Amino acid sequence: MHIIIIGSGIAGVTFAEKFRLLSVKDEITILTKENYGYYSRPMLSRGFSRSDIEQSIIIKSFGALRKKNISVYESTIVTEIDRVAQTIHIQGEKGAETLAYDRLIIATGSAAFIPPPFRPFRDNFYLFNSLHDLIELRQIQKKILDEKKRATEWAIIGGGLIGCELSSDLAVAGDKVSLFHAENRLMERQLVAEDSLKLLSVMQSLPVDVKFEQAIQSIEKAGDQTKIITQEGHFVSDVVIVSCGFKPRTELAEQVGLEAQRGIVANQYLQTSDEHIFVLGDVAQLPNNKLYAYILPIRNQALWLASYLSGQETACWQPPDFKAVAKVHGFEADHPYVS
Numbered sequence: 001m002h003i004i005i006i007g008s009g010i011a012g013v014t015f016a017e018k019f020r021l022l023s024v025k026d027e028i029t030i031l032t033k034e035n036y037g038y039y040s041r042p043m044l045s046r047g048f049s050r051s052d053i054e055q056s057i058i059i060k061s062f063g064a065l066r067k068k069n070i071s072v073y074e075s076t077i078v079t080e081i082d083r084v085a086q087t088i089h090i091q092g093e094k095g096a097e098t099l100a101y102d103r104l105i106i107a108t109g110s111a112a113f114i115p116p117p118f119r120p121f122r123d124n125f126y127l128f129n130s131l132h133d134l135i136e137l138r139q140i141q142k143k144i145l146d147e148k149k150r151a152t153e154w155a156i157i158g159g160g161l162i163g164c165e166l167s168s169d170l171a172v173a174g175d176k177v178s179l180f181h182a183e184n185r186l187m188e189r190q191l192v193a194e195d196s197l198k199l200l201s202v203m204q205s206l207p208v209d210v211k212f213e214q215a216i217q218s219i220e221k222a223g224d225q226t227k228i229i230t231q232e233g234h235f236v237s238d239v240v241i242v243s244c245g246f247k248p249r250t251e252l253a254e255q256v257g258l259e260a261q262r263g264i265v266a267n268q269y270l271q272t273s274d275e276h277i278f279v280l281g282d283v284a285q286l287p288n289n290k291l292y293a294y295i296l297p298i299r300n301q302a303l304w305l306a307s308y309l310s311g312q313e314t315a316c317w318q319p320p321d322f323k324a325v326a327k328v329h330g331f332e333a334d335h336p337y338v339s
């Protein structure tokens with residue numbers, strides 16, 4: 001059997017390694033856009049305060065996976081799935097190729113979500129979702145330090161979990177940070193009001209300048225800086241980052257008629273409406289309509305699917321108990337997280 005996995009995040013790599021342990025004979029291939037290796041996405045939130053991040057964030061090289069007899073096509077984009085022929089089309093280092101699969105696992109993760117009102121200004125802001133994004137932002141930060149001999153001034157849009165983690169890390173790294181939030185308290189989806197207040201006080205002490213109830217009208221270039229225009233006036237910074245949640249990468253599945261809503265729709269066996277295609281990780285939407293977009297449940301899904309596809313497990317996947325915790329420097333919630 002040839003199992004092809006699209007994606008080299010925790011979902012794809014955990015599955016591949018576990019399946020290889022359970023089955024020595026089957027062929028396993030990972031296809032990925034990445035070329036840095038398998039890295040820890042949660043560690044991106046320490047990407048500015050840790051100087052060794054570009055090395056320490058890599059959990060495993062693709063070479064180490066190949067030594068386990070797992071084929072890895074890096075710098076490769078899957079452009080199309082052909083469900084009838086059971087093949088996929090890729091564009092990679094060797095140009096266009098077609099590969100045949102017996103089982104396909106879509107573990108394509110998620111991109112940063114860009115709210116529709118910001119889309120016309122896409123050239124004027126950055127996103128913070130991948131190691132590629134982090135490396136690009138660190139290069140800008142270094143350039144400002146080298147050329148202007150000062151710390152970078154950042155404007156972060158979005159006071160949710162990632163926006164707060166990122167803002168706190170930039171402030172700890174010594175940069176000047178302003179956080180624009182549309183609501184009137186931080187992390188309102190995850191925290192009770194009392195903990196939002198506690199978080200605000202931690203953020204202000206770092207210091208992060210938190211601005212609430214911000215209705216952003218446009219994001220414009222202003223020389224080599226960027227201007228955020230709100231109803232109240234305008235605000236200039238070196239870099240604007242939009243951090244407003246995530247969007248599962250469902251496009252490949254949708255192109256071939258697999259049902260997708262927030263994520264790719266799967267049954268409790270992580271199987272799509274095509275019996276040969278399974279989903280894992282941020283992109284998987286379970287029958288209770290939930291996405292389990294956190295490390296612990298994703299790892300659990302991947303280990304379960306490896307056991308299931310190797311014939312060692314027959315019961316369906318059950319989500320484990322887990323708790324999401326924000327990695328804001330110096331903050332600990334007093335109450336349980338709401339979601």
Ligand SMILES: Cc1cc2nc3c(=O)[nH]c(=O)nc-3n(C[C@H](O)[C@H](O)[C@H](O)COP(=O)(O)OP(=O)(O)OC[C@H]3O[C@@H](n4cnc5c(N)ncnc54)[C@H](O)[C@@H]3O)c2cc1C
Binds near residue numbers: 009031044108110
């Ligand atoms: C800044 C940040 C901090 C986080 N902190 C935490 C935390 O503290 N705790 C926690 O539990 N979770 C955290 N998360 C969420 C967690 O990292 C994700 O839930 C998890 O990494 C998702 O893993 P995945 O394997 O599903 O997808 P991903 O890690 O997104 O991997 C998907 C892979 O698919 C590849 N891919 C996509 N499309 C294609 C294509 N067409 N062709 C080829 N390759 C493709 C991508 O390049 C990537 O390698 C954080 C996320 C971010 C962004």
